[in-house]
Amino acid sequence: MSISVKHISKSYDNLKAIDDISFEVKEGELFGLIGPDGAGKTTLFRILTTLLIADNGNAIVADLDVLKDYKSIRHSVGYMPGRFSLYQDLTVEENLSFFAAIFGTTIEENYDLIKDIYIQIEPFKDRRAGKLSGGMKQKLALCCALIHKPKVLFLDEPTTGVDPVSRKEFWEMLKRLQHKGITILVSTPYMDEAALCDKIALIQDGNILKIDEPKEIVKDFPKMLFNVGANNMYQLIKSLKNYKHQYSVYPFGEFVHYTDNRHNFNPEDLHHYLEAEKLTNIIIEKTNPSIEDIFMELAK
Amino acid sequence: MDTENVIIVEKLTKMFGDFTAVNAITFKVKKGEIFGFLGANGAGKTTAMKMLIGISNPTSGEANVAGFDVYTDPEDIKKNIGYMSQKFALYNDLTVKENITFFGGIYGLSRTKIKEKRKKLINDLGLQEVSNQLVGSLPLGWKQKISFSVSLLHEPKIVFLDEPTGGVDPITRRQFWEMIYQTANNGTTIFVTTHYMDEAEYCDRVSIMVDGKIEALDTPKNLKKQFNVESMNDVFLKLARE
Numbered sequence: 420m421s422i423s424v425k426h427i428s429k430s431y432d433n434l435k436a437i438d439d440i441s442f443e444v445k446e447g448e449l450f451g452l453i454g455p456d457g458a459g460k461t462t463l464f465r466i467l468t469t470l471l472i473a474d475n476g477n478a479i480v481a482d483l484d485v486l487k488d489y490k491s492i493r494h495s496v497g498y499m500p501g502r503f504s505l506y507q508d509l510t511v512e513e514n515l516s517f518f519a520a521i522f523g524t525t526i527e528e529n530y531d532l533i534k535d536i537y538i539q540i541e542p543f544k545d546r547r548a549g550k551l552s553g554g555m556k557q558k559l560a561l562c563c564a565l566i567h568k569p570k571v572l573f574l575d576e577p578t579t580g581v582d583p584v585s586r587k588e589f590w591e592m593l594k595r596l597q598h599k600g601i602t603i604l605v606s607t608p609y610m611d612e613a614a615l616c617d618k619i620a621l622i623q624d625g626n627i628l629k630i631d632e633p634k635e636i637v638k639d640f641p642k643m644l645f646n647v648g649a650n651n652m653y654q655l656i657k658s659l660k661n662y663k664h665q666y667s668v669y670p671f672g673e674f675v676h677y678t679d680n681r682h683n684f685n686p687e688d689l690h691h692y693l694e695a696e697k698l699t700n701i702i703i704e705k706t707n708p709s710i711e712d713i714f715m716e717l718a719k
Numbered sequence: 720m721d722t723e724n725v726i727i728v729e730k731l732t733k734m735f736g737d738f739t740a741v742n743a744i745t746f747k748v749k750k751g752e753i754f755g756f757l758g759a760n761g762a763g764k765t766t767a768m769k770m771l772i773g774i775s776n777p778t779s780g781e782a783n784v785a786g787f788d789v790y791t792d793p794e795d796i797k798k799n800i801g802y803m804s805q806k807f808a809l810y811n812d813l814t815v816k817e818n819i820t821f822f823g824g825i826y827g828l829s830r831t832k833i834k835e836k837r838k839k840l841i842n843d844l845g846l847q848e849v850s851n852q853l854v855g856s857l858p859l860g861w862k863q864k865i866s867f868s869v870s871l872l873h874e875p876k877i878v879f880l881d882e883p884t885g886g887v888d889p890i891t892r893r894q895f896w897e898m899i900y901q902t903a904n905n906g907t908t909i910f911v912t913t914h915y916m917d918e919a920e921y922c923d924r925v926s927i928m929v930d931g932k933i934e935a936l937d938t939p940k941n942l943k944k945q946f947n948v949e950s951m952n953d954v955f956l957k958l959a960r961e
Binding site: 454455456457458552553554576579580581582583584585586587608609610611623652653656669670671672673711714715718719 | 758759760762805858882885889893897900901917920951952955956
């Protein structure tokens, strides 16, 4: 195991940030922590990178104990925090040299690992980090986290606030790093990114709701799920929420995802009801649950 | 449907030195419409939005927002619009009540009006129990909902939402969008930016900016048809990857 977390808890005053969390990440795995702000993701990252001490439980990272071996762990892991963490007044190249020097290495020594990413920001290597665009800052931060060739890479919400194109590129970079043998623990609030991980943990309010492979996780949805559409979205949501047999009603792209309380639910009944509610262009069709549906069902 | 236009933009342009951040964009937004304003990071969305809310002067072109001209009446624009962003929402070290009172005052509402609005807002959002708590102690999702309601205190014609739902859990995100639908249904125009492409589908119409220009503008349904793809995410990827 590359990361092994056992019964970790952490509270701040009265707030339980993490409540008895356990999970394991295999070597070379791309593992996703999927959950909203305040779920406890950052606290967990800080514990695993030895920047914070847990109240209870223990954790092993790259065969090292986060408490006893904290100094060695820092040489074996790379950490990209959620907030931009580089020196704004240093140039791109200076930042990278600085991080390399701290870890007793040089840019040249591990250039192979960062080459694909660094090439994209190299034209700006004399620009101060503070003057880079969001996407370039993110790439520089990733290079700095990789420069000492870590065994395990921790990425805390690397794609938050990033547009879909840059997000896609970032995930392609992660896949390439994974193929070079690096274990990656990444957190994200975007549920669509979950599908790109080997394994995911859905996390909310300091608890893990579920751990599994993305394609396995969606198999456990307890209800039949329907796409419902009509001419007026607002009226449709209102009508569905007032329907006495509804179990869940969530807007989902151009449709509403609907589940019914009854075992013998007949979509025709709902169709008649919506017609009586003066809705037109009514569509009701079965659909497959996504990870977001599962998350909402578990968090309900 | 009411066809009154509350935002009219004609060849609006903003240059910083030699760099054209916003390049002659043209569009109209109707009363009560939910208008999605999308684009990659650095495409010019924020610059365009700043001109529309009256805090940045255009280099050239025309824009009329809520009936006022961006060049001559920026102060009137500010009185007639609401604004909410993920980055700046509420004061964390004021209570819920204090925040509402403060923003009501900023928007120039009378004391009686503020009192009345405050009571209604707290009731509507079910905040009775936490109304005297510091906003900083509340979950992000609550803050966003309060922040949205606060941006509507002065009954603006248009509300600008700059990535309002970033980092919020999926259930709260949907509750937030139900508030948006309700607000639009009452006739308030919604102008919203987001990086969640499923949220783009919730909009009546969507524009996509690429390198300072609006490269696509239509209903989500028509855009998907036009690009022959299944989702708005694919529309975005096709356009912005050029």
